[in-house]
Amino acid sequence: MAHLALIELADDHLILGHRLSEWCGHAPMLEEDLALPNMALDLIGTARTLYDHAATLEDAGRSEDDLAFLRVEREYRNLLLVERPNGDFAQTMLRQLYFAAFMAPFWHAAQDSSDEVVRGVAGKASKEMAYHIRHAGEWVIRLGDGTEESAERMAEAVEELHRFTDELFESSPEAEATETAGVLPSRDRIRAAWDATIAEVFSQAALEVPEVYPQTGGRAGLHGECLGHLLAEMQYLQRAYPGATW
Amino acid sequence: MTETTPLWEVFIRPRNGLAHKHVGSLHAADEVLALQAARDVYTRRGEGSSIWVVPSSAITASDPAAAEELFDPTADKPYRHPTFYDIPDDVGHM
Numbered sequence: 001m002a003h004l005a006l007i008e009l010a011d012d013h014l015i016l017g018h019r020l021s022e023w024c025g026h027a028p029m030l031e032e033d034l035a036l037p038n039m040a041l042d043l044i045g046t047a048r049t050l051y052d053h054a055a056t057l058e059d060a061g062r063s064e065d066d067l068a069f070l071r072v073e074r075e076y077r078n079l080l081l082v083e084r085p086n087g088d089f090a091q092t093m094l095r096q097l098y099f100a101a102f103m104a105p106f107w108h109a110a111q112d113s114s115d116e117v118v119r120g121v122a123g124k125a126s127k128e129m130a131y132h133i134r135h136a137g138e139w140v141i142r143l144g145d146g147t148e149e150s151a152e153r154m155a156e157a158v159e160e161l162h163r164f165t166d167e168l169f170e171s172s173p174e175a176e177a178t179e180t181a182g183v184l185p186s187r188d189r190i191r192a193a194w195d196a197t198i199a200e201v202f203s204q205a206a207l208e209v210p211e212v213y214p215q216t217g218g219r220a221g222l223h224g225e226c227l228g229h230l231l232a233e234m235q236y237l238q239r240a241y242p243g244a245t246w
Numbered sequence: 247m248t249e250t251t252p253l254w255e256v257f258i259r260p261r262n263g264l265a266h267k268h269v270g271s272l273h274a275a276d277e278v279l280a281l282q283a284a285r286d287v288y289t290r291r292g293e294g295s296s297i298w299v300v301p302s303s304a305i306t307a308s309d310p311a312a313a314e315e316l317f318d319p320t321a322d323k324p325y326r327h328p329t330f331y332d333i334p335d336d337v338g339h340m
Contacts (some may be wrong), residue, residue: 029273030272030273030287031272031273031274031286031287032283032288034287034290035282035283035286035287038286038290050277077327100273130339134282135282135286138282139279142276142279226316
């Protein structure tokens, strides 16, 4: 069962990594055109290790590529937050902050996992996520407390994305089982650290945490329309040329 | 672009004990973002253990037109090079 919880986690990383990679060649400046794919590669690297480990635990002859490229929308278990379209730069940076502010303490706690591979991933990923918080956080602060237009766009990003953040703290039955077994940290316990990071950034960015009606469903395979479009592009090559390698 | 994101010069130290070396420049809004951009642009392949960023406007450069008077006078003073001194074997690699 542990493999299902690892696939959920891997899906979060792969989908957000793919979203960030969509900025490659389109970022507002060269510096960010490198920074965004850098972050994408951190996430995709983590996804690969998790898929590979999940495939080993599942022991059903599937590979990491099978898991990434040959599952359909409903089989994906990622959070709704990570599949949200890039929108403008404010939305991309806020989405990154929301995710990293959760994953940094999550991976930090996962360094005590009972699973050796998870411990390995956690050591590397907790540093990467600390940098993602730093980078995305500084942008959120500058845009939120910037010009009239940037402040407006940042506030719109909060309004658009905040409703997807509650799902970060929900554990599926599969995830709960791994939490009990000490493989993954309890998602619910990450909330205090996440709240503190967001409160600190928001206070400097002159943003307010809004009252929202939470949107969930990703862990049950109930996604927005946007995930289908993402998968169509991401999986095209393996669908059109099955088994292609390079 | 330079109005909101001025130019910064980037210096990277590859390892402890070595000097920071100029590697290039970049655009950033302030020193915090300049450091992050330097990390993302210039240390992607493990090049660095420390980064300096300096506003390009803070650098005073020599005038290329003055190159002759600045640098040519040293051309006939080879005795300033240490190659004329024999290094005792005991010193080893120096």
